[in-house]
Amino acid sequence: MKDDLWVEKYRPQKISEVIGNEEAKGSFVEWLKSKRRRKKAILLYGPPGVGKTALVNAASKEFGFRIIEMNASDTRTEKAINKIAGPATSFVALDTFSAESKGNLLFLDEVDGVFGNEDRGGIGAIIKIIEKSQVPVIMAANNLELQKLRPLKKVCELIRFQQVRIPLIIVMLRRICAKEHVDAELEALERIAENSRGDVRSAINDLQSLAENRRILRLQDTLMLTFRNKDIGMHETLKGVFSAKSFAEAISLLNRSSADYDELLLSIGDNLPLRYSDPVELGSAYDLISRADVFRGRIATENWHLLRYFYNFLAEAVTVAPQSYRPFELIMPPIKIITLFWTKSRRITMENVCAKIGTRCHVSRSKAKQHIVPYVKAILQKHKSSPIGSWLKLEPEEVDYLIRVNKF
Amino acid sequence: MALDEEALMWVEKYRPRNLSEIVGLRDIVDSLKAFLRNPRTMPHLLLAGIPGTGKTTAALCIARELYGQNWKTFTLELNASDERGIDTVRDRIKDFSRYSRAAFGDVPFALIILDESDQMTGPAQTALRRIMETSSRTCRFILICNQSSKIIEPIQSRCAIFRFSKLDKNAMVEHLKNIAQKEKLSLSEEAAERIAEYSEGDLRHAINALQTAAVYREGIIDEKTVLQVIGEASPKQVQLMINKALNGDFMEARKMMYDLIGTYGFSGSEIVRQMQRELIKVSYLSAEEKAELTNVVGEYDFRLTQGANPDIQLSALLAQFSKFRKMQGESN
Numbered sequence: 224m225k226d227d228l229w230v231e232k233y234r235p236q237k238i239s240e241v242i243g244n245e246e247a248k249g250s251f252v253e254w255l256k257s258k259r260r261r262k263k264a265i266l267l268y269g270p271p272g273v274g275k276t277a278l279v280n281a282a283s284k285e286f287g288f289r290i291i292e293m294n295a296s297d298t299r300t301e302k303a304i305n306k307i308a309g310p311a312t313s314f315v316a317l318d319t320f321s322a323e324s325k326g327n328l329l330f331l332d333e334v335d336g337v338f339g340n341e342d343r344g345g346i347g348a349i350i351k352i353i354e355k356s357q358v359p360v361i362m363a364a365n366n367l368e369l370q371k372l373r374p375l376k377k378v379c380e381l382i383r384f385q386q387v388r389i390p391l392i393i394v395m396l397r398r399i400c401a402k403e404h405v406d407a408e409l410e411a412l413e414r415i416a417e418n419s420r421g422d423v424r425s426a427i428n429d430l431q432s433l434a435e436n437r438r439i440l441r442l443q444d445t446l447m448l449t450f451r452n453k454d455i456g457m458h459e460t461l462k463g464v465f466s467a468k469s470f471a472e473a474i475s476l477l478n479r480s481s482a483d484y485d486e487l488l489l490s491i492g493d494n495l496p497l498r499y500s501d502p503v504e505l506g507s508a509y510d511l512i513s514r515a516d517v518f519r520g521r522i523a524t525e526n527w528h529l530l531r532y533f534y535n536f537l538a539e540a541v542t543v544a545p546q547s548y549r550p551f552e553l554i555m556p557p558i559k560i561i562t563l564f565w566t567k568s569r570r571i572t573m574e575n576v577c578a579k580i581g582t583r584c585h586v587s588r589s590k591a592k593q594h595i596v597p598y599v600k601a602i603l604q605k606h607k608s609s610p611i612g613s614w615l616k617l618e619p620e621e622v623d624y625l626i627r628v629n630k631f
Numbered sequence: 632m633a634l635d636e637e638a639l640m641w642v643e644k645y646r647p648r649n650l651s652e653i654v655g656l657r658d659i660v661d662s663l664k665a666f667l668r669n670p671r672t673m674p675h676l677l678l679a680g681i682p683g684t685g686k687t688t689a690a691l692c693i694a695r696e697l698y699g700q701n702w703k704t705f706t707l708e709l710n711a712s713d714e715r716g717i718d719t720v721r722d723r724i725k726d727f728s729r730y731s732r733a734a735f736g737d738v739p740f741a742l743i744i745l746d747e748s749d750q751m752t753g754p755a756q757t758a759l760r761r762i763m764e765t766s767s768r769t770c771r772f773i774l775i776c777n778q779s780s781k782i783i784e785p786i787q788s789r790c791a792i793f794r795f796s797k798l799d800k801n802a803m804v805e806h807l808k809n810i811a812q813k814e815k816l817s818l819s820e821e822a823a824e825r826i827a828e829y830s831e832g833d834l835r836h837a838i839n840a841l842q843t844a845a846v847y848r849e850g851i852i853d854e855k856t857v858l859q860v861i862g863e864a865s866p867k868q869v870q871l872m873i874n875k876a877l878n879g880d881f882m883e884a885r886k887m888m889y890d891l892i893g894t895y896g897f898s899g900s901e902i903v904r905q906m907q908r909e910l911i912k913v914s915y916l917s918a919e920e921k922a923e924l925t926n927v928v929g930e931y932d933f934r935l936t937q938g939a940n941p942d943i944q945l946s947a948l949l950a951q952f953s954k955f956r957k958m959q960g961e962s963n
Contacts, residue, residue, distance in 0.1 A: 485939075492943045495950075496881050505881065506954025513931070513947035519939040558889060559942045566893030573895055578713075584642055585687050587710040587747055592895065593905075594682070595642075597864040598839040602846045604863075609846065614639035631868045631895050631905075 228471070229431040230424050233399055235281045241274045242395055242423065243387035248278060250382055255282055255359065262380045264353045264360040266334070269384025272422030275363040279330055288328040288359075331362045334375070353378050386421020389413075395423065396430055400440070407440040414445045425479075432472035457482040458555065461490055464541045465498050466548050473538035484533065488515060489557035491537055497551040504544045511540035572624050579616050600625045641842045642835050645810055650692045653685050654834075655802040659793050663689065666791075667696050670738050675763065675772040677787060679779035680795025683833030689795075690744045690773045697738050705741050712747045717755040720745075721762055728769045740771045749776035756783045763789060797832035800824070806834065807841055811852070816845055821854040829861050840864065869905045873913065876952035884949045892942060899941025903932045903948070920959065927951050 235241045238252060247267070254265055267275045283290050331349065353360050362379065393409075393416045400407045415433070419426035429448060434440045455463070460480040467473035480487070492512050499505040515536035522529045573592070580591040580599065602609055604626050612622045638644040647653045650660045650667075666673045676693075678686040694706040707727045714720050728741055751759065760783070763772055772790075776782055779792060798806075804823045811818035822844070830836035844852045844860045868887055875884035891897050897905075907928050911921060931948040938944050 488943065489940065492940075492946055496885070502879055502881065502950070502953040502957040506950045506957075509947035509950035513934055513938065513944055516938040516940050516943045516947075517934050520937045559892075559940070562889045562893040569894050570896040581710070581713065584640060585691065585708065585746070587712040589712055589898075589901065590682070590747075592897070593901065594833075594836060595839065597866070598843045601843045601860065601863045605846045611639045628894060629868060629890060631866050631891055631897070 228428075228474070229399060229403075230427045233402075233427065235274070235277045236284065238278065238281050238285055241278045241281055242391045244269075244274060244278075244384050247382050247384050251278060252282060254380060254382075255286060255288075260359070262378065263356055264362065264379040265382060266362045266364060266375060266379040267382050267384060268364045270386055270422065271365055272419075272424035272426075273384045273387050274423060275384055276332055279361055279363065283328055283330075288326065290328050290330050292330045292332065327358045329356065329358060329360045331360070334362045334364045347374075350374060350378055387423050388421070389416045392416040392419060392421070392423055392426050396426060399427065399430060400434065403434070404438070405434045405440055406438055407434065408442055410442040411440045411445050414442065415448065418445075418448050428471075428475040428478070432467075432469070432475040435469050435471045455480045455482070457486065457490065458553065460487065461494065461553055461555070464491070464538070465494065466550075467538075467542055468545045470538050470542050473542050474534060477534045477538055484530070485519070486557060488512070488519060488533075488537065489559055490553075490555060491541060493554045493558050494551075495540070497554065498541070499544065499547065501544075501547070504547065508540045508543045511536045511543070515540065569624070569628070572621060573628070576617060576621050576625060579621075583615050596625070597630065600628070600630070640839075641810060641814075642838045645813075645838065646688055647685075647692060649696060650689065653688060653692065654806050655798055656685060656689070656795065659689070659795065662791075662793070663693060667693065670697055673771055675774070675790040677774045677776070677779060677782065677790035677792045678795060679776050679782075679792065681777060681797055681832065683830070683835040683837075684795040684798055685834070686775045686795050687744075687746060689793075690775060693773065694742050694744070697742060705738070707741065707743045708746070709743065710746045712750040717751070717758040720755075721758065724762055724766060724770065728766050740769055742773065743770050744773045744775065746775045747777075748774040749778055749781035753783060756786060760785050760789070798834055799832075800827045803827040803830070803832070803834060803837055807837060810838065810841060814845065816850060816852055818852045819854060822852050822857045825854055825857045825861075829857075866905055866909060869902070870909045870912070872949070873906060873909055873952065876949040877913070877916075877956045879953050879957065881950060881953045884952075885946050888945050888949065889942065892945075899935045899945055900932060902941075902945060903928060903935060906948070907932075920955075924952065924955060927955070 238248065241248060247269075251265065251267065254260060267279070269275060280290070282288075329352070334349070349362075362375070393412050396412045396415060397407070400412070411433075412430075415426055415429050419429065433444055433448070437444075455476070460476060460482045463476045464473045467476065477487075492509070495508050495512065496505055499508055515533050518529050518533040518536065522533065573596075574588060577588040577591040577596065580586070580595050581588050584591065584595060586595065599611065599615070602611055603622055607622065607626065617625075638646075650663055653660055676690075678689060680686055691702075694702040698705045707723065709720060709723065711720070714723075724743060727743070745759075748756075748759075763770075763786070774782065774786070774790065779787065779794070804820075804827050807823045807826060808818055811823075818841070826837050826840050826844075830840060840857070840860055841852070843864060844856045847860055848856045868891060872884050872887040872891075875881075875887065888902070891902055892899075907925065910916075910924055910928065913921070916924070928948065931944055931951070934947075935941055935944045
């Protein structure tokens with residue numbers, strides 16, 4: 224990908240680089256280092272973006288564990304969990320006793336995503352895995368109050384993470400600004416940090432969307448920041464992405480948007496010609512939307528980890544030519560949905576006509592539609608009362624319809 | 632249904648009733664007749680070839696010659712692209728072979744004609760193969776398809792395969808004149824040739840065009856009438872849509888695309904294929920330009936199979952047309 228995301232670029236490599244939550248960090252490291260753990264599993268919980276995943280990754284790197292990871296995007300049926308987690312935990316790796324490697328470690332991220340019908344038996348399977356496991360099991364979750372997680376509490380140590388304190392975030396943002404050669408006003412960074420409500424990841428994303436491609440970041444540049452936890456609906460998302468000045472700004476908005484991704488895809492597609500008046504820009508943007516749609520197809524109902532590529536293509540499509548942006552009136556809701564709604568009865572009439580022709584002439588409905596309907600239509604147009612209509616068993620309304628309908 | 636009710640569409644009216652009447656397929660007809668001399672030994676058949684070359688006709692003729700007047704009782708006609716999946720096919724075949732078995736007479740099996748069988752997915756074909764095996768004591772299959780390569784090997788190996796080739800122009804002109812004579816029409820030589828050229832070896836198209844022309848002008852069909860009919864019956868919308876896109880009016884082109892999807896219920900790939908056919912006819916594009924655009928169409932045809940929203944892929948394709956023409960314009 225052409226733009227490195229700063230959250231990835233500045234992901235902590237060492238435990239010491241994970242900011243905030245010192246006490247929680249301490250207990251986690253102690254648990255991981257200990258030779259005789261009281262409980263084989265540990266559950267890190269707390270709001271998003273405070274460093275749970277980052278800590279697990281950094282710590283296992285430092286202590287030489289190999290992470291076997293599953294997160295909410297994998298389907299957590301009992302079968303799927305056993306398939307991946309079973310082998311990873313059922314024996315101690317041979318190189319466990321060497322100095323460098325401590326063997327495997329099972330990491331289940333976003334375990335509060337384990338609910339609903341798709342994940343039938345998921346929690347039960349996790350508990351079984353923990354009981355059988357020869358290796359440490361680490362889990363992370365945002366919301367511990369969920370009823371379904373209750374059984375987990377009994378078999379795990381619990382470590383609570385809190386929002387990262389604002390001053391720590393400011394320090395971190397300043398460090399990134401220095402590395403990216405952005406001259407930022409302290410007030411601007413304060414505002415970004417406060418706005419994040421202790422979510423480091425979103426603070427870095429905001430910083431990138433505001434400061435990328437700029438030398439100087441002033442307080443007034445941060446005024447467009449929207450409050451994090453506010454719902455960003457379809458209209459706001461579309462307005463925002465089409466006026467985005469960079470890929471990073473668009474992707475950060477898309478990631479935060481609460482709009483349904485299928486509708487988002489359709490609506491961005493619908494509005495592209497209003498956004499790009501130049502056919503060359505429009506063509507390039509549409510090519511990217513088409514790729515996004517291909518990924519939507521690949522995601523189908525299970526491969527949710529592909530969603531990030533889908534969003535990347537959407538973000539690239541809306542920022543093909545940031546400088547050419549002029550405000551325009553949005554097309555909403557999606558044309559496809561409206562069209563299919565208003566034309567439904569016509570479509571059904573057409574299908575019925577084709578089915579009748581198909582039976583009479585020994586062809587499929589689709590062949591009848593393409594190869595025979597045009598002639599029947601031409602004949603009926605010339606001769607409304609042609610006996611062909613009744614021979615095909617068409618109702619008078621159907622004959623009328625065929626005569627009136629646009630040619631294809 | 633009355634058996635010999637006069638057919639009013641000429642494609643049906645002049646559809647051959649027995650194998651000997653089929654035009655231009657001497658070799659195939661001879662082998663099929665050989666099978667029919669001793670029906671008990673008749674294998675499953677696979678008839679392959681482009682549309683309008685007589686595959687369905689041959690299958691229906693076989694049914695008539697096997698069972699005579701009551702052929703409909705013993706024949707199940709299915710169309711793979713109309714059925715909702717292999718389970719429906721299996722159920723219908725099961726029901727059919729159960730009810731029709733009682734009164735076979737001389738022929739010890741019922742006949743199942745499965746048209747457009749290359750539209751079935753691989754797994755569905757595998758299931759079909761099972762069905763063919765389990766019902767082999769009571770049923771014979773005639774599978775009809777455009778491309779035999781799209782039929783899985785195990786099915787091919789269970790069938791006698793017949794390839795139907797494109798009807799040549801002279802044979803088609805002869806056939807059209809024949810029909811014209813029976814309908815007491817005067818059909819000029821040029822008009823017959825025009826129809827033959829336009830229909831590209833597809834007899835169904837040709838006969839439909841002839842009948843439409845007869846409605847347009849009573850008694851006499853000349854070249855002018857034929858051209859008028861061809862203009863009337865050819866896909867205008869698709870042509871117009873391509874033109875709009877090529878000339879930069881993307882919004883209008885997209886509107887027409889939605890009309891095709893909405894009103895006609897065309898699938899994405901049906902529209903793309905029509906676009907491909909019409910693209911070749913656009914007069915103001917050079918051969919190289921057409922080749923390049925064909926490449927683009929092919930890419931989007933593929934993306935359609937992968938993607939989730941046909942209308943997005945079609946819009947994107949139209950946008951590529953606009954982009955292509957603009958860039959051609961700039962480089963000239």
